[in-house]
Amino acid sequence: MDQLFPLFIWLPLLAFLISLLAPANKEAQLSGIAIFSIGLHFLGLVVFAGMWVFSDFPTLNIKHLLIFEADNNKISIDFYFDKVTAAFALVGSLLSFLVAVYSRYFIHREGGYKQFFSTLLLFFLGYNMLVFSGNYETLFVGWEVVGVCTFLLVSFYRNRYLPVKNSLKVISIYRLGDICLILAMWVSHHVWHENIVFLKLNDGGVVAAHLQTHYAEAVIISLLVLIAAAVKSAQLPFSSWLPRAMEGPTTSSAIFYGSLSVHIGVFVLLRTYPYWQGLEAVKYLIAGLGLTTSLVAISISKLQSSLKPKIAYSSIAQIGLMFIEVAFGFHHLALFHFAGNACLRTYQLLVSPSMQHYLVHHMFYNFVPKQQPVQESPLAGLRNSFYLLSLKEWNLDFMFHRFFWTPFKKAGQRLQFLSSLRAAVIITVIYVLGLLAHFYQASVPAGLFQFLPYVYSFAGLLFILKSFAEKGNALWAWFYVIAGQLFMTLAVALQNVDFGFMEIGIYYSGISVAAIVGAICLIKIHRIDNDINLRDYHGYIYEKPQLGLVFLISCLGLIGLPFTPTFIGIDLLFNHIHKRHLLLVLFTSLGFLFMELAILRVYARIFMGLYKKADHAIAFRSS
Amino acid sequence: MAHSIDTNNQADRAAAGAKNFRGSAQDSSSCFSEEHVLHELRHYLPSQTPLKDFIHHNTLHAFQQSRFYDAIFLASKVFGYQVTLTLAEFRQLYIINRIRPEILERVVTDHKGADSLNLWLNKLLRQEYRNHKRPRVGRLRAHWKSVYDIDLDKQVHPLLFRTLCSYLDQGIATWSFPAGTEGLLAAAAKLEETSFSSFFKTKRARTMLLEGSVDIYDLLKILVGDDRYFEQYIFDQQFSHRGWSGMVATLEAKPDSLYDYRAVALRDAIIFELLLEIDTLDYHLGASWQPLSSAFTQPPINLLAPEPMTESDEVLMLWQDAFEWSYYDQVIAGLTIAAQNRPNGPRQTSFQAIFCIDERECSLRRYVEQTDTECATFGTPGFFGVEFYFQPQNGKFYDKLCPAPVTPKYLIKETEVTEKQSHELLYTNHTHSLLSGFAFSLFLGVIAGGKLVMNVFRPKMSPAISNAFAQMGKGSKLTIENKDANDIENGLQIGFTVPEMAVRVEAQLRSIGLTANFAPLVYVVAHGSSSANNPHHGAHDCGACSGRPGAVNARVLAAMANNPRVRAVLAAKGVVIPNETQFVGALHDTAGDKMEFYDIDALSAANAIAHVKNVGVFERALDKNAKERSRRFASINTRGSLAKVRKAISDRSVSLFEPRPELGHGTNTLCIVGRRSLSKGLFLDRRAFLNSYDYTTDPEGLILARIMRPLGPVCGGINLEYYFSRVDNHKLGAGTKLPHNLMGLIGVSNGCDGDLLPGLPLQMIEVHDPVRLLLIVEHYPEVVLKTIQSEPAMYEWYINEWVHLVAMNPDTGVFYYFKEGAFSAYHPSYGSIGGVDDIAAVIERAAKMETNSTVDATRENLPVYTIN
Secondary structure (H helix, E strand, O other): OOOOOOOOHHHHHHHHHHHHHHHOHHHHHHHHHHHHHHHHHHHHHHHHHHHHHHHOOOOOOEEEEEEEEOOEEEEEEEEEOOOOHHHHHHHHHHHHHHHHHHHHOOOOOOOOOHHHHHHHHHHHHHHHHHHOOOOHHHHHHHHHHHHHHHHHHOOOOOOOHHHHHHHHHHHHHHHHHHHHHHHHHHHHHHHHHOOHHHHOOHHHHHHHHHHHHHHHHHHHHHHHHHHHHHHHHHOOOOOHHHHHOOOHHHHHHHHHHHHHHHHHHHHHHHHHHHHOOOOOOHHHHHHHHHHHHHHHHHHHHHHOEEEHHHHHHHHHHHHHHHHHHOOOOOOHHHHHHHHHHHHHHHHHOOOHHHHHHHHHHHHHHHHHOOOOOOOOHHHHHHHHHHHHHHHHHHHHHHHHHHHHHHHHHHHHOOOHHHHHHHHHHHHHHHHHHHHHHHHHHHHHHHHHHHHHHHHHHHHHHHHHHHHHHOEEEHHHHHHHHHHHHHHHHHHHHHHHHOOOHHHHHHHHHHHHHHHHHHHHHHHHHHHHHHOEEEOOOOOOOOHHHHHHHHHHHHHHHOOOOOOHHHHHHHHHHOOOOOOOOOOHHHHHHHHHHHHHHHHHHHHHHOOOOOOOOOOOOOOOOOO | OOOOOOOHHHHHHHHHHHHHOOOOOHHOOOOOOOHHHHHHHHHHOOOOOHHHHOOOOOHHHHHHHOOOHHHHHHHHHOOOOOOOOOHHHHHHHHOOOOOOHHHHHHHHHHHOOOHHHHHHHHHHOOOOOOOOOOOOOOOHHHHHHHHOOOHHHHHHHHHHHHOOOOOOOOOOOOOOOOOOOOOOOHHHHHHHHHOOOOOOHHHHHHHHHHHHHOOHHHHHHHHOHHHHHHHHHHHHHHHHHHHHHHHHHHHHOOOOHHOOOOOOOHHHHHHHHHHHHHHHHHHHHHHOOOHHHHHHOOOOOOOOOOOOOOOOHHHHHHHHHHHHHHHHHHHHHHHHHHOOOOOOOOOOOOOOEEEEOOOOOOHHHHHHHOOOOOOEEEEOOOOOOOEEEEEEEOOOEEEEEEOOOOOEEEEEEEOOOOOOOOOOOOOHHHHHHHHHHHHHHHHHHHHHHHHHHHHOOOOOOOOOOOHHHHHOOOOEEEEEEEOOOOEEOOOEEEOOOOHHHHHHHHHHHHHOOOOOOOEEEEEEEEEEEEEEOOOOOOHOOOOHHHEEEHHHHHHHHHHHHHHHHHHHHHHOOOOOOOOOOEEEEEEEEEEOEEEEEEHHHHHHHHHHHHHHHHHHHHHHHHHHHHHHHHOOOOOOOOOHHHHHHHHHHHOOOOOOOOOOOOOOOOOOOOOEEHHHHHHOEEEEOOEOOOEOOOOHHHHOOHHHHHEEEEEHHHHHHHHHHHHHHHOOOOOOOOEOOOOOOOOOOOOEEOOOOOOOOOOOEHHHHHHOOOOOOEEEEEHHHHHHHHHHOOOOHHHHHHOOEEEEEEEEOOOOEEEEEEEOOEEEOOOOOOOOOOOOOOOOHHHHOOOOOOOOOHHHHHHHHHOOOEOO
């Protein structure tokens, strides 16, 4: 039985790969692959879960695939199966199946039919990887895949402005969660001295002993996991991404943001519960966050006059309640609540266009006019303040911009002087010097050598911020985002000799191909009109869809899409940062946070958005 | 079908003409006139009402006073619309022979002379044109980004749209905007005043809102500075979100189109937006920044100034003409051939059926006539000449059931309804509150899942689906006859008096030429459309009934014509309806292909028997109609058994996952006014509006004028809305339906921060060939000319070429094309057209589109055939 359940991951992977091969104009094939594989998945899961119930709910755990091993660094794909997995996998599989059948007709003749079904399968793969994961690494792989799919589906209508803008917005908040998860893995790695498997967390004795000695680290890990969970489940203060993610076809909004994606936070909390259940403060924090979110989200939902955001906020409110349930140990309730909420919101989103007829019809027969001018009393003042705040979605979006993104962007903008050939040459020289220092450590004074990691890491971060804020030629952004990565890797290598040839090699093999291919794509695009500034959106994918795809793949390679060498490299990279070097880990994680955003921003600005040559019908910017 | 002469626009235009606003002398010295700018805006903004009242109209109605090509290319330059197919598409159409070479040559020769033929053919076929439009509108405000580095729209739009939507919301929000009755600004100021929070981030805008005395001029002075730029600025601003602005302007003119009343004014919305802009600029630039006009030196541009056509415009014009005539020519050839062997009318008529002129009924009529060769069918606008408001039992409002420009004085009320209204639990607002939402998601989540499974695998009718037959109870009573002159409700007379009924019945019968030889049963068949998950369902209903099903009208006309006292009046006027003859109202669901008949109990014994037989005829015709329609639906196997196809068509209309329950007016191109025998022998592929008219009864064209008056706005309106939604589905249509999100029950947008999207969604227009309507009238050209010239509003449609007009001389069978104010003979270049014995075979053979790009989609549209 143990050996069977990895099939639930391999099946979607296989289906995804097959769907990539199917021709784009064969709708029946494309949807058939998805319906058949997800349907099979669901049936298999039902049988498997039945067997599992008969064997009295054993908790299953297997080491599935060892990806990398050196010294005390082992990265492996582990799977795990318990009640939580069962509930999330069953609901996920059922809803994905229904949505696949629904979409077979719904997406008919839409330009991105293949894109839709391939992304759906990729998402399904990521989701299963996540819910079946047996350790943080596996969970992170699934998590990242889900994140990439989100970007692709929000920007499904890639030649319109708002979907593209919002896909960047969503991914930038998601990225915060990614980084928190990476940091949680990093801290965890250093306190356990291994990559911990979830099964081990169930051992109350081990965890208790661990908390005795590593209380502070445990709190930090829990908080990081909480932030990651709050991001994925659109809890405060991240809630405003969820309604904005509803830019793709209604079916994708339903399955992603109505049901599956948005409950991942609940899953992560359930999965890590054994670890933080002993930390009272964390428990109350989670419950408090859930409660606050529920109240705020419901107030926003109540005054929403547009339907999909209303459903989104209602769902967020229910997820807030689930956080409370998880925190206080009502896990069965939370699982039922999840299943019910997922089905309900999927249904509501799918039928949302019917509400036009239903509500108008209802109004026609039942309308009672209510005049309600603003009232003037202290209580009314409070009520009105609440109304106005909710109308502005509690300024969440604005605050985020003002206090988080803008300062970094401003810092990046100060570095515009770097956009010159001379600066680039100097930077290359500095990098080579650093490499030499790494290989000939003995000849560098120790006092200086000690500082080098910080210097290189900080420089790397600055380069990435520069790239993030670039408004001129996209090639500069590309150059600096690569330079940033090289500097940051070098900084880690300088700090830890164990991060040697092999590790660097793995990392560089991943990014070098991506970097070169990406640069070639940009140069090709540049040749068309001699204009690839990053101030505007260009929408070149309309003219060069294939080049766009190649560039997207190189972007994902550069970012460290799961299964690429870069991805393993990033994991190794973090594992090699010593826990004393807090500043280094701060620079590196900020660097990785902005690196992805900088890269996707280049992709979005050059390839997506309104096509700049208006020789055919293009959308308004406001749509 | 539908729409309206927008009376406001007409008035606007007259006013604009009279004052000569855009006189060049005013340009430099003109001061800003708020009234004038608002007036102009209202004229050019989209005029679509909330979705529940979807009424088709010419999308570019604002330009209708100009000639078609001048208008569309100007609109393109000003607003950046795509107004024809692209050059590449036209060339593809030529390659696949959809545009025929001989027609292209003729069009070029007609326009450019025989000498320049080769020169222009070369331009059309080979020359490259770099035609990257940068619209005039938006250029001024672009300086905020280029000079001040502020993306004003990005920062202002989300809050502006959300505020407008919350203010106008008709019932999505459970906690509604404290709107009051004094308009948006007053309500916003009140809210601002009594709240600890604020719309704004800075003080100045807040103070100005609270003071309440600001006007547009003052705000523009702060923002723009130099008043020469004000008008341009406001246009730039409002056209950056034409959907919302258009909705506000339309609601201001038609406040009745909201059930839940709001005081709406475009001026309020503009002031509110200007305040938000000032706030944003204050926030980013601090207290002291220079107004926009200090940032550049270019003079203001006259946004709407006419501009001569460019060569690439002319190329597109020639292509468009060639595309249109490639089809028209075939139709005229077909009509010529059909005229030579007109079928003799049946000696004896089994029954008569009056349908709507709607082109979707064109195929059903063909099959009804084919199934029972002794019956006769007629076409007339589907409100059947009876105009009234309708109040269903327990209805809180009145539904207008007549063409949009008509304002009825009558009210018909429904009583004795037996059907109960049903509800849908999962649609209620309880799912959106915290605690009951908790209970709902915990316990009803399973039900939701179950419903989803059911709907995916076994779709069926539910309260959430717009049901054409639910407009009134099947056995309910209607207050059709007014018995007491004091029976008045809200200024409307309840029911019609006998003389009023007689006038309407007579006019209706005369207009279709049915004044004698009545069959024992005369059906009055209205139409409506059932569809699931479709906010645009109103666009599929009968436009002559203001976007509602026409069942009530059918019942009302039938009842009037059955009234013995009405018949007595008619007999006195020479229309003798035999006693045995009975009229029966009916409704055809154009999506599900179902029919229902009303008041069957009242039939005489003989007629009841005949009716049963006739229902069989209709049912068989519906089977075949469903089959003909099914060829365009990829999910249905057209070669399957009739029963299977019919079931699939019916399921489709109640399937949540089906964005194309039917294809609406897609492919509409023709409007034929004349006797049925003119078109009976032709297969027109559901592309023709058919209006019955017998020229022999109307030598002076008096009836013709009445018939033709609404054809421009109704058929022309539908056709042009499809045309523009097709050529620019993004800007003039609503884009693809799939991501649509409902806003306040008044419109749809993409996602949650998008602008409202007026126009038709992609799924409705993908089968449509963007060609203008060809109106063919069976009458002497001089009579037709006199008729159209009798009213300027009517004449405008034809003289400005928004609709093509052809008159067929009934004596000679020669066709005359109307151009530049005169008719001249037209001889089709098509010598012969194909004939078919069995339409079913043609239907089964027909090609299916590979993609929905015009070049692929048009392959689905079948040529004209004669039916042997």
